[in-house]
Amino acid sequence: MNLEIILFVIFSAIAVVSSVLMVTRRNAIMSALFLILNFGALSGLYLTLHAQFIAVVQVIVYAGAIMVLFLFVIMLLRPADDKGLLEEHPKMKWFAIGIGVFIFLQLAFVILFSSTVGSIVQAPNNIEIGTIQSIGKELYTKYLIPFEAAAFLLLAAAIGAIVLAKKKFN
Amino acid sequence: MGILEIIIITFVKILIIVTMMLLSVSYLVYFERKISAWTQNRVGPNRVGYAGLLQPFADVFKLLLKEDIVPDAANKPIHTLAPIMALVIAFGTYAVIPIGPAVELFGYNIQLVVADVNIGILYVLALTSIGVYAITFSGWSSGSKYSLLGGVRSSAQMISYEISMGFSVAGVLLFSESLRPLDIVASQSGWMWNAIVQPIGFITFVVSAFAETNRLPFDLPEAEPELVGGYHTEYSSMKFAAFFLAEYANMIIASALIVTLYLGGWQVPYIEMAGLSAGLTALIQVGAFFVKMGALLFFFIWVRWSLPRFRYDQLMSLGWKVMFPLSLVNLIWVAVLVMLFN
Numbered sequence: 001m002n003l004e005i006i007l008f009v010i011f012s013a014i015a016v017v018s019s020v021l022m023v024t025r026r027n028a029i030m031s032a033l034f035l036i037l038n039f040g041a042l043s044g045l046y047l048t049l050h051a052q053f054i055a056v057v058q059v060i061v062y063a064g065a066i067m068v069l070f071l072f073v074i075m076l077l078r079p080a081d082d083k084g085l086l087e088e089h090p091k092m093k094w095f096a097i098g099i100g101v102f103i104f105l106q107l108a109f110v111i112l113f114s115s116t117v118g119s120i121v122q123a124p125n126n127i128e129i130g131t132i133q134s135i136g137k138e139l140y141t142k143y144l145i146p147f148e149a150a151a152f153l154l155l156a157a158a159i160g161a162i163v164l165a166k167k168k169f170n
Numbered sequence: 171m172g173i174l175e176i177i178i179i180t181f182v183k184i185l186i187i188v189t190m191m192l193l194s195v196s197y198l199v200y201f202e203r204k205i206s207a208w209t210q211n212r213v214g215p216n217r218v219g220y221a222g223l224l225q226p227f228a229d230v231f232k233l234l235l236k237e238d239i240v241p242d243a244a245n246k247p248i249h250t251l252a253p254i255m256a257l258v259i260a261f262g263t264y265a266v267i268p269i270g271p272a273v274e275l276f277g278y279n280i281q282l283v284v285a286d287v288n289i290g291i292l293y294v295l296a297l298t299s300i301g302v303y304a305i306t307f308s309g310w311s312s313g314s315k316y317s318l319l320g321g322v323r324s325s326a327q328m329i330s331y332e333i334s335m336g337f338s339v340a341g342v343l344l345f346s347e348s349l350r351p352l353d354i355v356a357s358q359s360g361w362m363w364n365a366i367v368q369p370i371g372f373i374t375f376v377v378s379a380f381a382e383t384n385r386l387p388f389d390l391p392e393a394e395p396e397l398v399g400g401y402h403t404e405y406s407s408m409k410f411a412a413f414f415l416a417e418y419a420n421m422i423i424a425s426a427l428i429v430t431l432y433l434g435g436w437q438v439p440y441i442e443m444a445g446l447s448a449g450l451t452a453l454i455q456v457g458a459f460f461v462k463m464g465a466l467l468f469f470f471i472w473v474r475w476s477l478p479r480f481r482y483d484q485l486m487s488l489g490w491k492v493m494f495p496l497s498l499v500n501l502i503w504v505a506v507l508v509m510l511f512n
Contacts, residue, residue, distance in 0.1 A: 027245075029245070029248070030248075033248070033307075036303070052287075052288070052289055053289060053292070054291060055293040056289055056295075056296050057292075059299070059300065060292070060294040060295055060296045062434060063297065063300060064296065064299025064300055065329075068299075068302055068303070068306070068325060068329065071303075071306055072322070074304075075306075075310050075318070075322075076322070088243075091217070131288065131289075132288075132289060132292075143340070155379070156228050167322065
């Protein structure tokens with residue numbers, strides 16, 4: 001067993017356990033905590049695939065920025081406790097089960113019948129591939145138009161958010 | 171070098187860094203009290219040991235012996251996790267900061283940095299963005315409104331100032347063309363310090379560093395008259411000490427980062443012309459790093475005891491309407507410089 005496999009087993013075990021715990025917790029804050037742990041394990045998995053830049057950005061963007069917003073919403077708006085919510089709307093349980101079964105079947109179908117079954121996708125051996133230099137080069141040459149389009153969309157979204165948040169304009 | 175030797179060398183480096191950090195954190199607290207005493211024309215701690223030099227140890231023992239009180243309304247696992255997170259993150263950041271050039275020791279070529287990562291600066295930014303959690307969780311899990319308010323304020327402040335901090339760092343990165351701390355230090359040879367090349371970025375970074383470390387004039391998260399102490403109101407004993415230590419550790423990290431990014435790291439301008447032996451040069455350079463860091467730490471403390479606190483809305487408008495545009499101006503300035511002289 002080489003180091004890469006050991007690390008993969010450790011990180012994937014953390015990822016699986018933390019995502020199960022995330023779904024089963026009653027307390028929304030605890031769920032958020034386990035989701036953060038899951039993001040951390042995921043970034044470790046990226047590291048074993050030589051994607052250092054993606055790994056760090058995963059922590060900065062998902063664990064560092066998006067989850068902070070989630071936490072703020074949970075802490076400050078304090079959603080009505082979910083036990084009461086379920087008692088008020090008993091049909092919601094069946095709705096949730098339906099969605100769960102649907103997604104499970106979809107995943108099972110992809111895993112069992114997809115064309116890549118049986119072939120092991122090898123991680124790129126070249127350690128240079130995940131560096132910030134090579135990603136930057138790709139982004140500004142080959143993928144320039146999608147990159148600029150994404151930037152434009154984000155700008156539009158930011159302006160929209162400001163307009164919605166601001167009540168009065170003079 | 172075999173894998174075993176690498177592990178042993180790294181382990182020794184970690185041991186040295188952690189011991190150094192713990193010692194310097196406790197003495198930083200001592201100096202904070204001494205300097206505040208000088209500022210206010212008092213004597214300061216002078217009872218324990220010569221000139222009060224053993225005061226930090228007395229403080230730690232006092233805190234260790236106190237009873238650890240956890241409030242009834244607290245969420246216990248998170249309440250315990252928060253101070254641990256604060257300390258781990260503060261100490262973990264130091265792993266990528268180089269304190270000196272590569273040296274020959276016992277036949278090995280050793281870099282004076284725990285982990286020579288080629289995305290080192292991003293690693294620092296990632297850890298600072300995680301650091302918000304320690305404070306948010308401690309504020310929320312205490313189950314007290316003062317703590318929650320302190321936690322929310324602090325996270326809002328950290329998120330706001332992280333942006334101008336990131337943009338100031340982008341200026342440095344444009345200049346050094348690398349995210350590796352060793353390359354950033356190397357790009358500032360001679361007098362080409364980033365503080366001189368891009369003074370606006372230097373100022374915005376230092377101000378953001380003050381806000382990130384929750385130091386006065388930006389210590390709104392723990393404003394005593396309004397919040398009783400902020401996010402750590404409900405903490406006692408060693409858990410409180412952990413937050414206290416983390417705050418000072420963050421100050422040390424901030425100074426080390428400012429030295430690395432803007433003040434030429436461990437470099438002494440034109441020392442290679444003095445014709446000294448390699449070992450002596452390295453020693454002087456490591457010394458220079460600590461002298462620069464010490465001066466910055468003194469500046470941190472000096473500012474704390476000289477300036478009054480901002481109001482919360484002033485803090486936010488300073489962050490978004492002054493610091494953020496200034497850091498953008500700096501980025502453009504550096505881009506123009508790089509374009510003209512490359």
